[in-house]
Amino acid sequence: xxxxxxxxxxxxxxxxxxxxxxxxxxxxxxxxxxxxxxxxxxxxxxxxxxxxxxxxxxxxxxxxxxxxxxxxxxxxxxxxxxxxxxxxxxxxxxxxxxxxxxxxxxxxxxxxxxxxxxxxxxxxxxxxxxxxxxxxxxxxxxxxxxxxxxxxxxxxxxxxxxxxxxxxxxxxxxxxxxxxxxxxxxxxxxxxxxxxxxxxxxxxxxxxxxxxxxxxxxxxxxxxxxxxxxxxxxxxxxxxxxxxxxxxxxxxxxxxxxxxxxxxxxxxxxxxxxxxxxxxxxxxxxxxxxxxxxxxxxxxxxxxxxxxxxxxxxxxxxxxxxxxxxxxxxxxxxxxxxxxxxxxxxxxxxxxxxxxxxxxxxxxxxxxxxxxxxxxxxxxxxxxxxxxxxxxxxxxxxxxxxxxxxxxxxxxxxxxxxxxxxxxxxxxxxxxxxxxxxxxxxxxxxxxxxxxxxxxxxxxxxxxxxxxxxxxxxxxxxxxxxxxxxxxxxxxxxxxxxxxxxxxxxxxxxxxxxxxxxxxxxxxxxxxxxxxxxxxxxxxxxxxxxxxxxxxxxxxxxxxxxxxxxxxxxxxxxxxxxxxxxxxxxxxxxxxxxxxxxxxxxxxxxxxxxxxxxxxxxxxxxxxxxxxxxxxxxxxxxxxxxxxxxxxxxxxxxxxxxxxxxxxxxxxxxxxxx
Numbered sequence: 290x291x292x293x294x295x296x297x298x299x300x301x302x303x304x305x306x307x308x309x310x311x312x313x314x315x316x317x318x319x320x321x322x323x324x325x326x327x328x329x330x331x332x333x334x335x336x337x338x339x340x341x342x343x344x345x346x347x348x349x350x351x352x353x354x355x356x357x358x359x360x361x362x363x364x365x366x367x368x369x370x371x372x373x374x375x376x377x378x379x380x381x382x383x384x385x386x387x388x389x390x391x392x393x394x395x396x397x398x399x400x401x402x403x404x405x406x407x408x409x410x411x412x413x414x415x416x417x418x419x420x421x422x423x424x425x426x427x428x429x430x431x432x433x434x435x436x437x438x439x440x441x442x443x444x445x446x447x448x449x450x451x452x453x454x455x456x457x458x459x460x461x462x463x464x465x466x467x468x469x470x471x472x473x474x475x476x477x478x479x480x481x482x483x484x485x486x487x488x489x490x491x492x493x494x495x496x497x498x499x500x501x502x503x504x505x506x507x508x509x510x511x512x513x514x515x516x517x518x519x520x521x522x523x524x525x526x527x528x529x530x531x532x533x534x535x536x537x538x539x540x541x542x543x544x545x546x547x548x549x550x551x552x553x554x555x556x557x558x559x560x561x562x563x564x565x566x567x568x569x570x571x572x573x574x575x576x577x578x579x580x581x582x583x584x585x586x587x588x589x590x591x592x593x594x595x596x597x598x599x600x601x602x603x604x605x606x607x608x609x610x611x612x613x614x615x616x617x618x619x620x621x622x623x624x625x626x627x628x629x630x631x632x633x634x635x636x637x638x639x640x641x642x643x644x645x646x647x648x649x650x651x652x653x654x655x656x657x658x659x660x661x662x663x664x665x666x667x668x669x670x671x672x673x674x675x676x677x678x679x680x681x682x683x684x685x686x687x688x689x690x691x692x693x694x695x696x697x698x699x700x701x702x703x704x705x706x707x708x709x710x711x712x713x714x715x716x717x718x719x720x721x722x723x724x725x726x727x728x729x730x731x732x733x734x735x736x737x738x739x740x741x742x743x744x745x746x747x748x749x750x751x752x753x754x755x756x757x758x759x760x761x762x763x764x765x766x767x768x769x770x771x772x773x774x775x776x777x778x779x780x781x782x783x784x785x786x787x788x789x790x791x792x793x794x795x796x797x798x799x800x801x802x803x804x805x806x807x808x809x810x811x812x813x814x815x816x817x818x819x820x821x822x823x824x825x826x827x828x829x830x831x832x833x834x835x836x837x838x839x840x841x842x843x844x845x846x847x848x849x850x851x852x853x854x855x856x857x858x859x860x861x862x863x864x865x866x867x868x869x870x871x872x873x874x875x876x877x878x879x880x881x882x883x884x885x886x887x888x889x890x891x892x893x894x895x896x897x898x899x900x901x902x903x904x905x906x907x908x909x910x911x912x913x914x915x916x917x918x919x920x921x922x923x924x925x926x927x928x929x930x931x932x933x934x935x936x937x938x939x940x941x942x943x944x945x946x947x948x949x950x951x952x953x954x955x956x957x958x959x960x961x962x963x
Contacts, residue, residue, distance in 0.1 A: 326409050328563055330556045337534030337553070338560050345527050355565055359464050359496040361524040362562055364480050365404070366569050367466050370415040372400060375424035375443075375454035375479035378432060380487035380503045385861045386435025388507060391869075393422040395510045396483065403520060406555045411563050412570030423479050426452040434861065441477055454479055461497040481523060494519030508868045511876060514548040517541055521554065525561045548879075654765055724806070731802055735795060743787055750780045828917035828944045835918050849923035857919070858912040863905045870902060 330338055350357045365372055374396055378384055397420040407413040426443040427433055428450075433442065447453040456462040458471035460480045468475035482498035489502035492515045499519035506513050521542050522528070529543045537543075540551040748768055755772035756762045762772045773780050829835050837854050844851055905911075 325406075325559065327411060328559070330559075331552070333536065334553060334556055337537045338556055340534045341527060341557055342560055342564070344532070345525075348527075358568075359461070360561070360565070361496070361520075362565060363568075364460055364496070364523075365415070365418060367460070368480050370417075371419045371421070372481065373421050373423045373479045374481060374483050374498075375426065375441075375459070376422060377452050377454060377482055377484040378425060378427040378503070379451050379485060381428075381432075382487065382503075383432050383434050383861055384427075385865060387862060388865050389422070389425070389433070389435075391510050391865070392483070392506070393420075395506075395513065396420050396422065398511070399513065399517060400520065402517065402550055403524060403558065406550075406558065407562060410559055411566050413562060413566070414569065422483075423477060424454050424458070426454045428452050441473065454482060492516065492519045494522035496523060499523060507865070508871055509875070510868070511872050512548070514541065517550060518544055521558070524558055526554070526557050723809075727802065727805075731798060735798055738794065739791060742790070746783060747787065750783055825920045825922070825945060826917065827920055834914055835916050840918060840920055844920065844922075847922060852921040852923045853919075854921075855919040857915050857917045858909060859915050860909075860912055863902070863912070866902050866905065 346352065346354050374393075376389075376392065400418060400420045404415075404418045408416050422440060424441040424443060425433055425437070426445065428444065428446065430437070430442055430444060441455075441458075443452070443454050445453050445455060455472070458468060458473075458478045459482070460466075460478065461482075463478075468478040471478055481496075484498060484500035485503035485506055486500060487503050489500070489505075492499065492501040494500070499516055499522075501513065501516050501519065506516060509515075518541050526542050533543060534553075537553050539546045540553040541547045541549065542554055542557065747770075751768055751770060751772045754774050754777050755767065756774050757767065757772065766772060770781075770784055827835065827840060833839075835856060837856065840854050841851060
C-alpha cells in the first residue's frame with residue numbers, strides 16, 4: 290500500500306466521521322420510527338457525554354447553567370417554532386440580490402442539520418423549523434444591490450461603527466419577548482443575528498447569533514462548517530480548547546477536527562435539551578440524575594465562550610490540525626507497522642552527531658561525494674526526460690529567456706572582483722534573468738574567494754606540528770582545527786581572524802547586492818511609472834451613466850489625445866457564480882474522497898458543466914456598467930499644466946484620480962493570507 294494512499298485514507302476517516310449515518314435528519318424526516326424519542330445514546334458515548342455535561346455545569350454561568358434562559362431552544366420556543374435572522378453586513382463590498390437569496394437558503398438548510406435531529410426527541414414540540422431572513426444591516430443602503438423588498442433595512446451602527454440591526458427588535462435585547470418598542474411591530478422582530486465580517490478568519494457564536502467571515506460564508510455556502518460550529522454554541526454546546534472527552538477526537542464542536550455534524554455532536558445537543566425540556570414539556574425530566582461535576586479545567590482559565598478564531602483566539606484551529614496530523618501518523622503506524630519515535634528520541638539521536646562522526650576517512654568522504662553525485666545525476670536525468678516529454682513547455686521557457694535581451698556574462702577571473710554590469714532599461718523584461726545571474730555570481734564569488742584565501746592558510750597551520758594519530762586524531766580531522774597541538778595554541782588566532790574575515794566579507798557582499806538591487810528596482814519602477822502616469826480614473830457619483838462619447842468630448846483637447854477608454858462593469862454576479870463553482874468543487878472532492886475510502890468505482894453520472902461561467906467570461910459586455918472608467922492618454926499627465934487643464938474642464942459631478950493606493954485593492958482577491 291502506498292504511503293500517500295494510507296495518509297489520505299487516514300485523513301478521510303478523521304474528517305468524515307460518519308458515512309452511513311443520517312446526521313442531518315434528511316432520511317429520518319420520512320420515518321418517525323427511526324428517530325430517537327428517548328435518552329438512549331450508544332454505549333461508547335455515555336461516558337464522554339456525562340463528562341461534557343459535568344464540565345458545562347461546573348464552568349458556565351457561575352455553576353448555574355440552567356439558570357440562563359436564552360439558549361437556542363428557548364429562542365425557538367419563544368418564537369413559536371421558527372427562527373428569524375437579521376444579517377449584519379460588516380463589509381465595504383456590495384452584496385447582490387442573488388447572494389442574499391443564497392444566504393437565506395443556506396441558513397434554512399444548515400439550521401435543519403442541527404434541529405432535525407431533535408424531532409420527536411423527549412417532547413421536542415416541532416417537526417420543522419422555518420428559517421427566515423427578516424432584516425439586513427449595512428453602513429450604506431447602496432451596498433444592498435437589487436430589490437430590498439421583503440425585509441427591513443437598517444443603517445444603524447453600534448459603538449464601534451459596525452452595522453447593527455435595530456436593538457429594539459432583537460431577541461437578545463428583549464428576552465422577555467416584549468417587542469413593543471420595535472418600530473414596525475413584533476412581527477418584524479429578529480431572534481438571532483448572522484454577523485458577516487469581511488476578512489475574518491474563524492468565528493464566534495452565542496445566544497446573540499453567529500459571526501464568520503463574509504468571504505468564507507459565500508464561498509462555503511452549502512456547508513459552512515465554521516458557521517455550523519458557531520450555531521452549536523447558540524444551542525448551548527461547549528468549546529473544547531483545553532480538553533477532550535474520553536475517546537472523542539473528531540466532532541464539529543472540537544474546532545478543526547471535523548467539517549460535518551457527527552453523532553457525538555447530535556447527542557450533546559439532545560443531552561442539553563433533555564435537561565431543560567421540563568421548562569416547556571411536562572413530565573420530561575432527565576432519565577438519570579447528573580453526577581457530581583468534576584471540573585476538567587480551572588474555570589478561571591476558560592477562554593471566551595463561543596470564540597473560535599479571530600481576535601483573541603489562540604489555538605483551537607492549530608490544535609485541530611495537530612490532532613489530524615497525529616491521527617494520520619497513527620493510522621500509518623497501524624497499517625504499515627512503522628516504528629514511531631518520540632521527540633526526545635529524535636533529539637537524542639541528533640545530539641552529538643558531529644562528535645559521533647569524527648575521524649571520517651577519505652574513503653568515507655569520497656563515498657558521500659559519490660552518493661551526492663548520483664543524486665545530482667538522477668536530477669539531471671529526470672530533467673532531460675521531462676524536457677523530452679514536455680518540449681513545448683521548456684521551449685517556451687527557453688524562448689522567453691533568449692528573447693529577454695539579457696545575456697549571462699562569460700566566465701573570467703575579472704568576475705571575482707567586478708560586479709555584474711547593469712542591464713539597460715529596455716531589457717526590463719529580462720530583469721528576473723539578470724537577478725538570477727547576479728545570485729549565481731554572488732555565491733560563486735563568495736565561495737571562490739574564501740576557498741582561495743582560507744584553504745592555503747589554515748590547512749598548513751592545522752597539519753604542521755599537529756597532534757596527528759598520536760593524539761587520537763585521524764582521517765580528515767588531520768586537516769581540521771582539532772589537529773592543532775597543545776603547544777601551538779597561538780594558531781587559534783588565525784582561525785579567529787579568518788572567521789571574522791568570512792563574516793565581514795559575506796555581510797559586505799550581501800549589503801552591496803541589496804544596494805544594487807534597490808537601485809535597479811527603482812530604475813525599472815520609474816520606467817513602469819511612465820506608463821501608469823498616463824492613466825486616469827474617472828468616476829461619477831450621480832447623474833447619467835458615463836459613456837465613451839462623453840469622456841472623449843471632455844478630454845478631446847488634451848495634448849497628445851486619448852489612447853483608450855475602458856468603462857468599468859459590475860461583475861458581482863460572475864463573482865457569485867465563481868464562488869458557487871468553488872463550493873461545488875469542494876463538495877465534489879468530498880464525495881470523491883468518500884468513494885475512494887469505500888472502494889466504490891464512481892459512475893459517469895456527474896456532468897461537468899461550466900457553460901454559464903464560461904459564457905459570462907466571454908461576454909463581458911453583457912454585465913451592467915458602473916459610473917467609473919479608466920482613461921489612458923498618449924502622453925504623461927504628471928506635468929502641472931496638463932493636470933490643471935484637466936481639472937478646469939471637468940464637470941463638478943466627476944471625480945478624477947491618478948494612480949492607485951493600497952485602499953483601492955480588493956485584498957480578498959489577492960492570494961496573500963496576511
